[in-house]
Amino acid sequence: MNTILFIIQKEFIQVFRNRMMMPIIFVVPIVQLIILVHAATFEMKNIKVSVIDLDMSSSSRKMVSKFQGSPFFLVKHTSFSEKEAQTEMKKGNVDLILQIPYGFERRLVKENTAKVQVVVNAINGASAGLINAYTTMIILDFNRELLIDWLTPGMLAATQNITISTSYWYNPKLNYKTYMVPGILCLLVTIISFLLSGMNIVREKEIGTIEQINVTPIRKVEFITGKLMPFWIIALFELAFGLLIGKLLFSIPIIGSLWLIFLSAGVYIFVILGFGLLISTMTNTQQQSMLVSFFFMVIFILMSGLFTSIESMPVWAQNLDRINPIAYFIRIMRMVMLKGSDFHDIRESFYSLVVYAVAIISFAVWRYRKVT
């Protein structure tokens, strides 16, 4: 027990004597939260539109002005040539072409129906879907206004028997930041604990001090516990610091229990530290360790449900996510922070993390060799 304290003491001295550590601990979370939360958003604003209005009627102008008035769209380009509009799209200047054909208003009046053409840049399928949805909303709105103008009140009432009123739960203002902050916090804790722990033991291998430790009677478990504890504490501190910034800067809600957040984080960090340790038992230089850590981290992060929802992944990918610790933790964090879920609600993810932590740390300890 005493031995562990000596190792912890030494690790803390080394961590805080490293000039890069203070910036890493305090600046990285602030920068990450500020940049990522604002940048990693799916909300679309200022979709650039090219308008080809061949009708030049009052109705067509009314439709164009609805696009102009929407905060989502920005009419960047107008012309009478389809070719010109397509060139703009190719150059990347616009993402949507709205073409109103000649005779639009006349057909609308005479036949009660008319067509417009919408061309969407669908390189990014997800945002194309959103652009399409916003466009449809504007055209439907336009349609409804036409009905109000043209129909008698009685007929209008008949067409609007069913109305849908939506209320958004847990994030009523559909604030994207509220959704992103818990995820970014998970990322922060992960990166700090993964990289630091992975590199730490490898560093001792590199400089040769591991030999000196291996000739002492110290037990594997003591050594590893002493090595991991400081990073566990730093990572938990990092989470607390990140939560504080999230609260102060983004006023994100923390509805659930803070204890539950930290309890889950405590278990989760053990999983990540175990991973780092495992990698450091398999590599010989800090460079190797970095590369291997990165490989896993990129896959885990992209599949974690941070940016794309896990439910919309193919089934095999969802199954693969069962071994993705970040996915469990992000789920727990979002549930507890935004929904106020209690332990009973998150128990499945929580127990998964516990099993994971025990398994990976035991494996890493077993892999760590004092004797070759």
Add this chain to the structure above:
Amino acid sequence: MLYGAYEYRKLTTSPAPFGEGAGGGAIEQRTANGEQRMTNNENIITVRNLVKKFGHFVANDHLNFEVRKGEIFGFLGANGAGKTTTIRILCGLSYPTSGEVNVAGLDIYRQRNLVKRNIGYMSQRFSLYDDLTVYENIRFYAGIYGLGRKEIVTKAEVLMNRLGLEAARDKLIRDLPQGWKQKLAFSVAIIHDPKIVFLDEPTGGVDPITRRQFWNLIFEAAREGITIFVTTHYMDEAEYCDRVTIMVDGKISALDTPSELKKTYAAANMNEVFLKLARTAINEE
């Protein structure tokens, strides 16, 4: 400049056992004074038919030798002769392929952790933490050997005093000259009063004066009853040893006192002995 001052103090105040100045004088004195130490015929290390293979390469080929309690045992050989492999096995850092190894009366296979309590080790690679101070390094290693906090404080004082490092107590290791680092590394390796200390090329890359000072530390430890097992490829250091083993291509080709070896091989010094033995290896190839 600062460290120059420490060295000066060290040279003047500490009772240098074998005169710092004259080069060869120390050797004769040491061998002459050899009986002052508690060298006896009790074996502290016994190695029987030790074999270590790495794939097809045989690094240690049926080694047999004993080290006597309290002696300075020199382990010589060219680079790649298998010295480090043997020392790593004796320290419990590496598994032997076969053979019996007994260190400090303990079996290396079954009592590995007990063996580790009784030995100290200083490798050719630098073993102190660059980013810790002198005192922090001492405290850390003493701590993981299980010494108590109070004991560590007294031991550290004595150690720094002996090395003349009191003023450098809070200096980072990376700011110390190489020679001081090595002397400190040695003192840290015996902080837990082991029965045996293994030194794997401890004086690599230091100047002759520092090497001499380093050997003074070794003699001091030997006088306190610690058995010294040292590998080197400086042949003048071989002369300081009570007995010397010369390893060639994974085998022991000679084991005796330096004077007997010189007699047997009709050589003027250990360097000649070594060259004669090493030449046989080349002839065999």
